[in-house]
Amino acid sequence: MIATEKTIETKGAGAAWDVERVREDFPVLRQTVNGKPLVYLDNAASAQVPRIVIERGSKYLREEHSNIHRGVHYLSQRATSAYEGAREKVKRFINAREARECIFVRGVTEAVNLVMHGYGRKFVHEGDEVVVSEMEHHSNLVPWQMLCEEKGARLRVIPMDDAGELLLDEFDALLNERTKLVCVGHVSNALGTINPVKEIVARAHKLGVPVLVDGAQGAPHLKVDVQDLDCDFYAISGHKMFAPTGSGVLYGKAELLEKMNPFLGGGSMIRTVTFERSTYAAIPDKFEAGTPAIASQIGLGAAIDYLNGLDRAAALAHEQELLAYATEQVSAIEGVRIIGNAREKASVLAFVIDEIHPHDVGTILDREGIAIRAGHHCAQPVMQHFGVPATARASFAFYNTREEADSLIAAVQKVIEVFG
């Protein structure tokens, strides 16, 4: 394993994290569920939206709503400027070289499918190989299976150990001259593992193989610098980083995006159209057919503004404290097993309880006002690795409190009481 890549940087965190002040930014948190205060611990599925994002979307709908890029009129220009402004914010947020390398998509699923159709179907042929990891979310696995099936290519899998860490030596052994693409998650949604993606990129690049990083769970927690990672693609879902659903980004290196085929055909993505043939627009427009989710993407820009206004190192330190505390307390309960014990984890706590199905855990926690996710987390191969049908997963954001972690711990104990 590698130890050089320190992904969790909490040093330099300034003053103590004022979680109560931060909570005031999230109106949704101030409600009761089943007579109990809402304890929202399903952040890895969808994170909540701060007021400035809500207000920005609302302002767009009240004052700027119109179609982008086409109208010469005032509103269209305002909408276009807000939409392209959001792209510029994304570019700075992930440190892309140019804004045109940031394609707006609905989320990681669309981003991966875009690369599969645009890059995979053009450059992967019979006998070639595509590498994924054992802990991929279905969104970064199923599209590659579909491609391999269509092309007669082979899907190779980087295995993981029982802690939930990828075996990089095995990865090296998988790489060869037939490898056309490596697709790996930055952070596992099911286990919390932070993967050494910079190292993975470096090893793949030695053989000239491009790497796609699924950043759905990375971008909400970690500082992302696509130039430092040197990844070829990086995919983000807005709704997991405090923005509305329907927002998201596919970052791709310009030279790759330019040589790819378009994905969806239609309006906005063309240069000229005749019945004989069409020519395509330059990036990013080439990949943004049809009217996009303008309000949502502008909301993503506002979410980035919000994150930039936080002490992100302190936010991460707070999440890590919650994770460490909840892990220690929950794992001490008899009959509980933590699934995912990587050395470097984002704030995801997945667990199973002997003889009790995670859905029953989820329902009983819901009655306590606690929102967690129970199921296979769209990562069935991960469940198969650990020999469980499903897990219960609590995932923390920087607005969660220690008291909420205590509620979780007490509720898990209650589940065990109910089932005797």
Next chain:
Amino acid sequence: MSELSELYQQVILDHNKKPRNFQKLEAANRTAEGFNPLCGDQLTVYMLMDEGVVREVSFVGTGCAISKASASMMTQAVKGKTREEARLLFDEFHRMVTGELDEEAEPNQLGRLKIFAGVRDYPARVKCASLPWHTMHAALEGEETATTENLGPDLSQAAISD
């Protein structure tokens, strides 16, 4: 605990822990598989039909407490029933858990199965209770697989969202 008693009653917990008729039935002449792709619940129902009567019925599978208890009690309820009686019970059970049948006000044959009425207050869990019944129904009608995928839109979800 009072809010929970509606769903996780002692009887359900007991059937979860010690499911009845929980084995493969070698003499079965009907089998059906049930699968809920959303949560991974999976079960196989084995049935011995003879002269239009369910002589024996059993199940194996994995799932949550609600689905396991529901399967266990389903096997007890339909054993010895004619095809028509089993169909009627399926229909009543399905209508009860989806809120279309008021089991206290309308005549029905549900008996002990009324314990599952509380599940209609947990829209995400209705399918857990109904999957064993859909699977039994598929076996009864000689179909091979049941799934909760094609049961139509879950209108109960929408109805309580506010």
